[in-house]
Amino acid sequence: MALAERYARTEPKSKFQTWLDGLAPENYLIVHGWLEDTTIPNARIAQMIRDDDPDDNFTGYPANKDTIAEWRRTHGTR
Template identity: 55%
Template sequence: MALADRKQLDDKKPAFERWIDSLSTSNRAVIDGWLADLNISNQRIADWIRDDDEDDDFTGYPAGKDTIAIARRARGFVRSA
């Protein structure tokens, strides 16, 4: 892939996914774990990620439950019927 094409690929990612990409390795692992755990509601995850945590170098994201649902579906984390 040409260097010049990389920005175009990044621009196509949803803002929430770009935010996840910007997280530290440890914070990303926490968020990924929450997304994978279907016992945690979409709303609860959205609530947890909104607030900044300066002690943990964490900048929150104003996601709603629908954004979390989309992210889960994109990763294949859905409840089977």
């Protein structure tokens, strides 16, 4: 690999981030808003995103509070 190409390499996305990026735009905005809202506890967000909701075209993610905490740390939310 050329020295100039080293900066272009990115870390692989987490499974959670891949799931988040694949959400329908309206659902992405809702979940992302929850993630950035520091008044909502990690465990509560994990609970809210676990279940599918076919009426809203939402496929849940089996997250736990640690998954949410890691996303928040990585993105400077907490």
